Amino acid sequence: MNFVVRAARRDDVDQLYEMAKLTGGGFTNLPPDRGALDEKLARSEEAFAKTEGESANDLFLLALENTETGHVRGTAQIFAAVGKRWPFYSYRINTFTQHSKELERTFTSQILSLTTDYEGASEVGGLFLHPNERAGGLGMLLARSRYLFIAKHRARFGDKVIAELRGVIDEAGGSAFWDALAGKFFGMSFQEADEFNARNGHQFIADLMPKHPIYLNMLPESARSVIGKPHPSGRAAMRMLEKENFKYTGYIDIFDGGPTMEADIDSVRSVANSHESTIASITETGDTHSLAATGTLESFRCCYAQIEARQDGEVGIDENAAAILEAQVGTAVRHVPR
Known part of the structure; x- marks a missing residue:
C-alpha cells in the first residue's frame, strides 16, 4: 500500500478544494472555499514551523498522499488547545428532576446547557477520505496517524482530547436540530449558516445563541431524535473513536447536535500502546x-x-x-x- 500521511503543504490547496466539494455540507473543517483553505494551510504551516511558545491556536493539517501518483486523497486535523483564543461552546445534556408533593409525582426532564467545559482540550477532527479510497484501511491510517503525531509531540497537547462528529443532515442539506433551535435566532438556513461558519468560525452562533437552558421536551421529535447521533457517514468514525477509548458523555455540537467524543490523551489506545x-x-x-x-x-x-x-x-x-x-x-x- 503506497500511501503516506504527511504534513499538508500550501501547494495542496487545489486538491483539498476538489475534495472539499465532495463533503456534502456540514463539514466545516474542510470548507469548499479556496480562500478559507488557504488560511488553514497558512495557519498549519505556522504551527509546524513553531518549536516553542504558546500552542493554543496551533492547527496541524495532515494530508493522505498516494506516493505513486502524488494525489492527495484524504485529510485530517489536530487542534492543540481549543477555547483559548475564543470560547469553545458545547451543549451538555443534563437531567433535571422535580417533585410535586400535592400531585405525588416526580417529573424528570432533560435539558441542554451551554458550556465551555472543554476549554484547553486538544481536538482531533477534519477527517475526510476521498470516496474512491474508502477501502483497504486508509481511513484507519489517516485517523490513527493523528495519535502517533500527538505521541511524538506530547508536550504540544493537553490532558484531554475531543472529537466532534458531524450531526445528522437530511438529503436536502438541512438540519432538524438547527431548524428547531439555533435557526430561530439567526434568520438563516442551516446551509447558509454552514457556509458562514466554514469561512468565519462559529463564534457568531455562540454570540447569539440563547444562554438559558433548553428543555428537550420543548423541541419537536424531529430534533430530539437526532441529538447526539452522528451523520450516517460518520458512524464508522465513531466506532474507530470508541476503539481508541473515546466515549460520548452527553456533550453535543451547538451547531448540528452531533456527538462530542472525549478521552484522556494518555489513555488513547494508539498513544498508550x-x-x-x-x-x-x-x-x-x-x-x-x-x-x-x-x-x-x-x-x-x-x-x-x-x-x-x-x-x-x-x-x-x-x-x-x-x-x-x-x-x-x-x-x-x-x-x-x-
Whole structure:
C-alpha cells in the first residue's frame, strides 16, 4: 500500500478544494472555499514551523498522499488547545428532576446547557477520505496517524482530547436540530449558516445563541431524535473513536447536535500502546502489522508497515515502508500494532 500521511503543504490547496466539494455540507473543517483553505494551510504551516511558545491556536493539517501518483486523497486535523483564543461552546445534556408533593409525582426532564467545559482540550477532527479510497484501511491510517503525531509531540497537547462528529443532515442539506433551535435566532438556513461558519468560525452562533437552558421536551421529535447521533457517514468514525477509548458523555455540537467524543490523551489506545524504537534493519517483511511514523513536525510521515521486534528494543521494518517513510538504519520510528 503506497500511501503516506504527511504534513499538508500550501501547494495542496487545489486538491483539498476538489475534495472539499465532495463533503456534502456540514463539514466545516474542510470548507469548499479556496480562500478559507488557504488560511488553514497558512495557519498549519505556522504551527509546524513553531518549536516553542504558546500552542493554543496551533492547527496541524495532515494530508493522505498516494506516493505513486502524488494525489492527495484524504485529510485530517489536530487542534492543540481549543477555547483559548475564543470560547469553545458545547451543549451538555443534563437531567433535571422535580417533585410535586400535592400531585405525588416526580417529573424528570432533560435539558441542554451551554458550556465551555472543554476549554484547553486538544481536538482531533477534519477527517475526510476521498470516496474512491474508502477501502483497504486508509481511513484507519489517516485517523490513527493523528495519535502517533500527538505521541511524538506530547508536550504540544493537553490532558484531554475531543472529537466532534458531524450531526445528522437530511438529503436536502438541512438540519432538524438547527431548524428547531439555533435557526430561530439567526434568520438563516442551516446551509447558509454552514457556509458562514466554514469561512468565519462559529463564534457568531455562540454570540447569539440563547444562554438559558433548553428543555428537550420543548423541541419537536424531529430534533430530539437526532441529538447526539452522528451523520450516517460518520458512524464508522465513531466506532474507530470508541476503539481508541473515546466515549460520548452527553456533550453535543451547538451547531448540528452531533456527538462530542472525549478521552484522556494518555489513555488513547494508539498513544498508550505506541513505542519509540530505532530501526536496526530493513527487511523484506516483518512479524507485526503496524502503523509506523518517523520525523517531527513538518517532516512527520506515517504509513502501514511490517515491524519486527528485537530483544534489544530495536526493530526491523519492511523495505516498502522504509522507502515511504524515507527511513534508514538508525532512524527513530514510533509504531503501534494495527
